[in-house]
Amino acid sequence: MSDGQMERIVLARHIVGAPTPDDFRLETLPIPALEEGQLLIANRFISCDPGTRSRLSPGASYAPPLKPGAMVDGFAVGEVIESRHPRFAAGELVMGTGWATHMVSNGRGYLAKVPDLGVPLSLWNGILGVPGMTAWFGLKRVANFKAGERVLVTSAAGPVGATAGQLAKLWGASNVTGIAGGAEKCRWLVEECGFDAALDYKAADFEAQFAEASADGWDVLFDNVGNASVDRALPVMRMKGRIVISGQVADYNFTPAEAPGIHNTREFIGKRLRMEGLVVFDDLPAFPAAQEELAGLIRAGQVKYREEIFVGLASLPAAFSGLFSGQSFGRRLIRV
Template structure:
């Protein structure tokens, strides 16, 4: 009997997830039915936003139940096919989660035929994180040339991509990140104008004011409410706040999350704050992916990946997103790469 491994939710998480929220189990590789494909997955992602489905209560996505596979983006190779749209050997982008195998009727499976960049990019800078940066700036911030932009969790794929896209529009870009190594990469490799290690400065408010002495047009926030509240008084007239992610708040119960106090600035400075669900831009993904690919191929857009080995290491890879240990896009290789 041929088997494969997958990781399921053992029990809902309370606070920062720990190893006992997850369980590795073994399943029999299923037989395919009419119209189906069997995919052997070799890469799966860990994303901070997945935290919301692990709490046992529904948010904008339904909560996972104990025993269900942890959902995520994945890349795999078609091993068997009863579907005329897919051939054995096709490499596909799917959403099979933390699982070495998956069955699909083909809906939602994307065949990867563009080989200009490594497959991993399709669930990294060309996947949801890169697209979040792209549409957060274009649709939500409506970024203009030469504006002043502040990006938080800037060394993550969303933040680093947003900062570089803003630089390409001539903007003055400041990134906030949690280590000197991350700050050096943002400044020296990604071309950010100013960087702030929020764990090292004695006064973060002062550091932001020094980096953006004339105020901020766009805050691209990946961190959460306390960070937004701190920046609101520094926003220029007509400033925009992109609420992309809330990594500092995901592990807190709703009652423990900080609130916004500085809302009077929304009136006096005509500010706008808007959240983003990148799937709303689905129809435009092709255009954005081509734009990002060309920038990378031309050397104008940098990205960083950490590929961790072994499906058994998926929980620790995920938990490391909340400790500052991760640096760039975190993926896990859960099976052999195709030849």
């Protein structure tokens, strides 16, 4: 979109249950004129992040809920096309936010320049962006992961899970096992990403497979799924195990009252377990060093990733809604 016009996706109504494309509306509007201290970004890639769902219903989340009519502020990468801001120049690539073809920014909030690390731009809205950093700091800081440990990762074929599992393996885990939906995702995790094993939670004998794989217990559970997933793993955690609450993709469509409970809490006492959530932006100052190291691993082929690229802003609501039915396989991005 150009000729002074831009498009954006707004929340049409607060969402009840699983999102559908009808919960969103595409709007066309004039690109605002820049004021002093502002810059104009043309977004190139916009991502679908399950965590965005937690802001699309009324009620508490770690970020305030969006009001109907507000633009959805998911993550994006783009190019500065005009600047009246002292720190940004036209032509620079940036990571920021906005389900929109264009964004006017005052330079505050989540906006960072994309360094040239010899990788495709889309990765800065994926494995080198929020999902990759969640995997990195979830393991390093929250789990305090150590070489030799046994790591269980859920929603393992997603960008956070696949990255967390591969990093744990590279950093010396004795066993990394993923849980994912379907044989194709499980095959990719073992054959391409080097997981020791992957369990298909949709298989009829999953609970038996899980029990067998868990015979030696887990030092770290990196959980992206939610309460039922944590509850299942609590009895098979090892002494002093750590549970990283990264996300709750199975629970985001529930109200807190509807979400499953966690019952096996007795395990926390006997095994001295620790469970801790993270908001990845707490680690923002440390992102550049982690991104540089991770980009090196990607260039060397030591960390794999998958992308699913949709074209045009209008495809965003359906692409986002598909995250919650297991349709996605890798980072879902919209090429603007």
